[in-house]
Amino acid sequence: MMMADIMKCSLCKTNPKIYYQRHSGLNFCKECFIKYILKRARKTIGRKNITKDMTIIVGLSGGKDSLVMAHVLKELYKPIPNTRIIGVMVDEGIEGYRKEGITHAIEFCEEYNMEYKIATFKETVGYNLDEIVKIAKEKNVNLNPCTFCGVIRRKILNKVSLNENADYLAIGHNLDDIAQAVMMNYIKGDINKLAILGKDAGSSLFVKRMKPLQDIPEHEVLLFADLIGLNYHKDPCPYSSISYRAEVSDIVENLEKKHPGTSYSIVSGFKKLIEHIPVEKNMSICKYCGEAGSSEICKSCALLENLGIRV
Amino acid sequence: MMMADIMKCSLCKTNPKIYYQRHSGLNFCKECFIKYILKRARKTIGRKNITKDMTIIVGLSGGKDSLVMAHVLKELYKPIPNTRIIGVMVDEGIEGYRKEGITHAIEFCEEYNMEYKIATFKETVGYNLDEIVKIAKEKNVNLNPCTFCGVIRRKILNKVSLNENADYLAIGHNLDDIAQAVMMNYIKGDINKLAILGKDAGSSLFVKRMKPLQDIPEHEVLLFADLIGLNYHKDPCPYSSISYRAEVSDIVENLEKKHPGTSYSIVSGFKKLIEHIPVEKNMSICKYCGEAGSSEICKSCALLENLGIRV
Structure with a gap:
């Protein structure tokens, strides 16, 4: 029995x-x-991307998603000659949070014999995230920390990827992350962001992105991390609870609980929709920092200028 | 003071x-x-649609939305010669609910001197909604009453509109209704329904639809109804609380409360998206009822056949 x-x-x-x-x-x-x-x-x-002579930059926060992704890439490219997989940790400067994630990422890279780099907000834009949030508060600029963080982080990861002449920038978003991002932009009605989410910018100024975990739900990523005994950073970002995204995340999570497969249906519908949507390709060079942007001032410089702290 | x-x-x-x-x-x-x-x-x-020699079929449930719409159409077409505005009440056969709505609609039509017709589920498909729901339950067919109701109601309204040679079928959906429908299909990933929601089928088998209240939020429709002293049916449909739509409606309502303008941003983003999406135009004649459908058996006949009650 x-x-x-x-x-x-x-x-x-x-x-x-x-x-x-x-x-x-x-x-x-x-x-x-x-x-x-x-x-x-x-x-x-895609099979055609698992080929020799590739350079892939892997964004590593030290959390389960980024480390599972890095493990998966290491496994998949193991038999492929002459592949470079380089971890990049971005230190935003979030007191009591980021250091531990980076420690986990470094330990991972050393264990997996993986080249890595650490880039900081401070050395790139002159201020760390805590300082930027404090200044925004003082100046009554009502912008979510996640907006600053996302814009600057993407800029840094793109810059490192271009410097390394990378074929791809790999990001650890899982299925639930993508469902949330899609829903958030559906709700905001932001079709430019939807287009960017679904497609590459198609410009040599932006390195192509790869999301190896995009079809895997979060709970399966978590299970995988635990099954292979990964030692990852478990704390949530202290800023995450105050984001609009957290609200949308709750909505998607509740729907998923009542109607299993909701994240999957949101993303698969989105993929079909997005095939028809053209990406705006008016890329240009930011007149301040000389890097890629969608207008003459890149989003990062625009946000910092708005705070009066563009260096 | x-x-x-x-x-x-x-x-x-x-x-x-x-x-x-x-x-x-x-x-x-x-x-x-x-x-x-x-x-x-x-x-x-649209100004070009407010012109002489028009025939408009107006779906009237007797609720605030349909009666406000009918009032608005009557007002806008008052100075236009030779316009026919015909109310159509669909009696689904929902015990303790529908009769009162129809009574309000008849009173409205008599007061506004408006031609009207009453069509019933019973005489069109042989069964009323209560009977269909009961049969579905007995046969363990897990389909929401709103699905049956919507499919059959649309078929009836289209049929009456074609019989009357109408230029338009006017439906009383307000901004919130549309935001909910858009969100529901975003979540289900149903891009065909999204396409149909945003555009007419582009076939002479389906009369063109007009949604005069689509840019007006529900609370403004309600205020308007009360200001002009409309006597409308206030009860909610007894089936509505068990629908998936009710869940999505709660989500959109809560978002709107915390972030005013959410319904508007959902719909305006959707309108931009939908411009790019082609409507599937494989319209055909249903082999059973001889009316328009998107495949050789129309949705209404398919649902009834599935229950073994197609007449």
Whole structure:
């Protein structure tokens, strides 16, 4: 009786199941689940991109998503000759939060024998995020910390990628992250952001992006991280709770609980929609920093100028 | 002191304000608000559509939206020669609910000297909605009553419109209704429904639709109804609370409360998106009922056949 209760893996039919995937109805054992995630990511990246002489910059926060992504990339490119996978940690300067994430990322890179770089807000734009948020508050500029952070972080990651002549910048967004971002821009009615979310800018000024985990739901990324024994940073960013995104994240999470597959349907509908939407390609060089932007002043310089702290 | 507290209308600067519009910052008196709503609807309908020799079928449930729409159409077409505006009430057969709505609609039509017709589910498809819902339950068919109701109601309204050779079928959806429908299909990832929502089918088998209130938020429709003293049906449909739409409606309502303008941004973003999306134009004649459908069996006949009650 007790033995019969142990469910077997639907794939290998041998090992005990450790995970039941609701939408497919499949049971997975540890080994088959790990293989499945690698296969899923390989499909997302595309066979033609897993080829020799590639340079990939990997944004590493030290959290589960970025470290799982880096692990997956290391595995998938292991048999490929002459591939460079370089981790980049961006230190925004968030007191009591960022240092621990970077520590985890460094430990990961050392364990995986992965080249890495650390870039800071301070050395790039002259101020760290805590200082920028404080100044914005003092000047009564009502902008979410996540907006500053996202704009500057993207600028830094793009800059490092161009400096390294990278083929791709890999970002650890999972399916839930993408569903949230899509919903947020649906609600805001921001179709330019939707277009950028779904497609590359198509300009040599912006390195192409790769999101190996984009088809994998967050809880599967988490399970994978724990199964392979990753030591990742678990704390949430202290600024995240006050973001609009957190509100939308709650909405999507609640819908997903009541109607499993909601994140997937949001993203798959979005992908179909976005095929028809043209990306605005008026890229230019920022007259202040000389880097890529969508108008004559890049978003990062515009935000800092608005605060009177553009260096 | 007391006199100074009475705020004046921002438009006529004379009458006391009765409504403050948050997004514009304007105060309206009763007269200016009524004029404003008529102007807004005229803009939505388009000047070129307010012309002589038109036949417009107006779907009337007896609720505030459909009666406000009918009032607005009557007002806008008053100076136009040779226009027919015909009310159509669809009796789905919902015990303890629909009769009262139809009574309000008939009273409206008589007061406004408006031609009207009553069509029933029973005489069109052989069963009323209560019977269909009961049969679905008995046969364990897990389909929302709103799905049956919407599909059959649309079929009936289209049929009546074609019989009357109508130029337009006018539907009383307000801005909030449209925001909800858009969000629901964003979440389901149903881009065909999104395309149909945003555009006419472009086929002579389907009469063109007009939504005069589509740019007016629900609370303004309600205020207008009360200001002009409309006597409308106030009860909610007994089936509405169990619909997926009710869940999405709560989400949009909560967002609107915290972030005024959300419904507007959802719809305006959607309109920009939808310009790029082609409508699938494979219209055909249903092999059972001989009416328009998107495949060889129309949705109405398919639903009824699935229940084994297609007449």
